[in-house]
Amino acid sequence: MDAAEVEALFTRDDGTYLCARWGRPLVPIVFGVEDATLSVVKGAFEAVCAMSGHKMAEHDPELGANVMVFFFRDWDELLELPDLGRMIDGLPAMVARLQAEGATQYRVFRFDRDGAIKAAFVFLRMNASLSQMPAEDLALAQVAQVMLTWGNGAFASRSPLGRLEDGRVVLRPEIGAVIRAAYDRVMPSAAMDPSHALRLAARMGLS
Structure with missing residues (x-):
């Protein structure tokens, strides 16, 4: 390349x-999956961090968790999640746009004063195509794209x-x-x- x-x-x-x-260790949290899938997603984070030389942590002192991964069936479900609207500016407009585009995934980043990533929100609408992907493959692809x-x-x-x-x-x-x-x-x-x-x-x- x-x-x-x-x-x-x-x-x-x-x-x-x-x-x-990222300018700080990753602290991921995953919503909308069973425990077995949760361990797969965490394993993908651990593998990519080990490869890159970056670190993970159990707690972010400012945010608690700084990588939030959401699995869901329809974009409208995001509007029903408590407090998400306070974390994502313009959430209703974002949801409407992604619905109109037929999007299956979307990422939102937040940055610190130096421009480094300090938080990320990963949204995955599990349509038929994504649902057929093995959990390991889907998790690895998403972690790579959030690094x-x-x-x-x-x-x-x-x-x-x-x-x-x-x-x-x-x-x-x-x-x-x-x-x-x-x-x-x-x-x-x-x-x-x-x-x-x-x-x-x-x-x-x-x-």
Whole structure:
């Protein structure tokens, strides 16, 4: 993957560039699943954090939990959740837009003063297609997409996952390399200059 391809992963629809990583340990909480699936999602977080060199924690001193993952059948269900409207500005309008688009997933990020990610909300509408995905694959894909502020089209045509010859599904090597490079200590927590992609590509070569 060259610098131009890396840059494309973090370029928005309006042409702006943004690559931000987490500035604090991840503390995930999952809603709408059984205990067995909960352990699968937590395992995916642990695996990707271990790969990237980032950390997890039991408690965020400011927020309690800083990654909230919601599984549901219909977008309207979000409007019935207590206090979610206070955490997500413009929740009714967001729900109406996602319903009109037929969206199955959406992510909302919050950032600290340095531009690093401090919180994320992951919404998954479990339609027939997502419901057929093995829980392990779905969890891994979602965790990979919450580790950085990927551009809108980063995974529009190709999943962050790949399949090994033995049938196992794993994170695509080049995507794993981008995540590891972004979490290198010499890299900034957030960058809006496309030249950042050159540095990422260089770190990927070193790793």
